[in-house]
Amino acid sequence: MTDNRALADTVKVLAFDVFGTVVDWHGSIVREMRERYPQVDGDAFARAWRAGYAPAMARVMSGEQGWTLLDTLHRQILEEILGRFGLAHLDEAQRRHLNRVWHRLDGWPDSAPALTRLKRRFTICTLSNGNIGLLTDMARHAGLPWDCVLSAEVFRAYKPDAATYTGVARVFDIEPAEVMMVAAHANDLAAARQHGLRTAFIERPLEFGAGHPKDVSPQAGNDLHCRDLLDLAGQLGA
Structure with missing residues (x-):
């Protein structure tokens, strides 16, 4: 694990996967x-x-x-x-x-309060395969206080295409290492790391329902492993 204080000082933008990570589809x-x-x-x-x-x-x-x-x-x-x-x-x-x-789609109970805390310290945006209209309607419905809605639609490429991950850094004119990808999916985070982003894994064991629990064991390579988004906020000092 990286020292969290140093990590929080380095990261400028938190880019969130949405389906399963922020909302309970x-x-x-x-x-x-x-x-x-x-x-x-x-x-x-x-x-x-x-x-x-x-x-x-x-x-x-x-x-x-x-x-x-x-x-x-x-x-x-x-x-x-x-x-x-x-x-x-x-x-x-x-x-x-x-x-x-x-x-x-409704947010997980921790999502809106955690995002509100995180945006006091970081720029928070979506990085989702959802289109812009979908993500905007969802944000209004679930009370998700994004600073910016970034979508595969912006880059005309779906994750895990490199254009999506490097595109976040390009939009904000920062280095990829100043972006942290936040997701409940190991494959999304692995692709983000491959293109220079920092990564935080969020446990969502009930993404597929109580009858189909997910394995949320820590994965090698992630900078942070968090129970939920409130835990992420705490680990980043937000």
Whole structure:
């Protein structure tokens, strides 16, 4: 582990992964399904929708599909799974509203208060594959006080493309080592380190729901390992 005081003095920008790290996508979708479509297994539906995420990204990153906003990719995945869950009858308005549940995700309980503390000392921004409109709506819904919303849309590249990580440093005219990537996903942090960023791992054992706990064991290479975002704020002296 790096000395936290020295680390806090070096880092100028905290760049946050959002889905799973800052907001509870699984729990939010389960609640939405319970309220609107109680006949559907919300846990299975949420995980099936999310399971389409990596293959959709791969199609764009390989060039098989042209540059596509995440809202559109979410809609494509939704169309693929509706029939499986007995929802093929939904009309266009219902499908559009359901797809925009990603704009209405709730933050983890620690997220808003921790971000409020952190922004007193650091510039805080998103670094998400979500598109700008999605992330802005989500911030308003969940009370997330970002200084800046950075998205794959800005760089026209999805993480883990180098352009996303180095792009943060370029936007703020600082060195990559002055940016800390904050995420609950080891692969995201590994890619960030590869491009010179500092990294903080956030434990989110219930990202996929209580029935599917994640391994949140410390990973070699990260500068910080934190229980949640309030722990991150404490470790950085915010």
